[in-house]
Amino acid sequence: MKKGLVMVAVLSMGIVVGVPLVSYGMQKEKKIEQWGSVLATNYEKGKKSDNGVAEYKLALEGQYSQNTEALENVYEAGEDILITKDEVEQAQDYYEIIGDTKKDAKQKAIDHVEEQNALYVEAIKNGFDVTDxxxxxxxxxxxxxxNNSDNKDEVMEIVNKFDSEEDYWNYEFEVYKKLLPVQKYVKSLEKKYVSKHTKQNxxxxxxxxxxxxxxxxxxxxxxxxxxxxxKSDNDIDKEFVK
Structure with a gap:
């Protein structure tokens, strides 16, 4: 039996390596290598960041509310969650790697992180938070x-860009603290929708x-x-102050 592809969460809220990297002109392996370098670089940058100057909680509810950030790295403020510049820049890097222009990549990145962060908020409100x-x-x-997938070598190209495999899985742990509630919430919505409309139509x-x-x-x-x-601390609600 042919083993399936594993889609790894390689963007902060769920863009995956796999099919999206195949359909563009540049060699897929090269794109995967570039993306792995982006993730590894951002992971190291995150480890070195000075959390002592972080003034704001990134969310009002859920595990993600334990994460904090400095004003200078907050890109947008929502009613229940903050979006960081790092999120937007990482998403933009992804879209540029797969072939979008800088302008298009920036807009797609903003749209993506806005959607995923809004989904996270709704997932938590509906009881889909996760424990460590x-x-x-x-x-x-x-x-x-x-280990049992057809694209193991592709995943390992990303893993090998990190200083160690442990670093890679530490990175993925932080990703899934935010992504897993979204996955669970979306799966529940789809299941209800499909069940209802299959009976009807x-x-x-x-x-x-x-x-x-x-x-x-x-x-x-x-x-x-x-x-x-x-643009300033006046743009962030006081509820986010840690």
Missing amino acids: DEVKAYIEELKKNI GNSDVLEKWDKEFEKIKNKLVDEQNYERV
């Missing part, structure tokens, strides 16, 4: 899946309809966050 033990268990399962195009419905959900959640660019 849940994340660790998920990471262990992910390791097993990678059969299953001929229910998944296609779900994709369209999901876009509406994301747009609605982004609108509810009412994101605003942060």
Whole structure:
């Protein structure tokens, strides 16, 4: 039996290595190598950052609310969550690597992180937060899946850009603390939608309809966050002060 591809969470909120890297002109291996370098560099930068100057909680609820950031690295403020410049820049790097212009990559990056952060907020509000033990268990399962996957070599190209494999999995642990609640929440929404509409209309195009419905959900959640660019501390609600 052919083993499936493992899609690794290589962007802060879920852009994955795999199909997106195949369909562009540059050799896929080169793109994966570039992306691995971006992640490793950002991980090292995060380890060296001085949390002593971090004034703001990045979220009002959930595990992610334990993360803090300095004003200078806050890009946008929502009603319940803050978006960092690092998130936007990392997403922009991804889109540029796969072939988008700098301008298009920047807009796609902003759209992506706004959507994913809004989804995180809604996931927490609906009871989908995770414990450290849940994340660790998920990471262990992910390791097993990678070892048995067809694209293990591609994943290892990313892993090898880190100083150690332990550093890579420490990075993924932080990613999934925020991503896993989103995955669980979205899966629950899809399951309910598919179940309801399959009973009503059969299953001929229910998944296609779900994709369209999901876009509406994301747009609605982004609108509810009412994101605003942060230029000074006056642009951040006092609730975020740690």
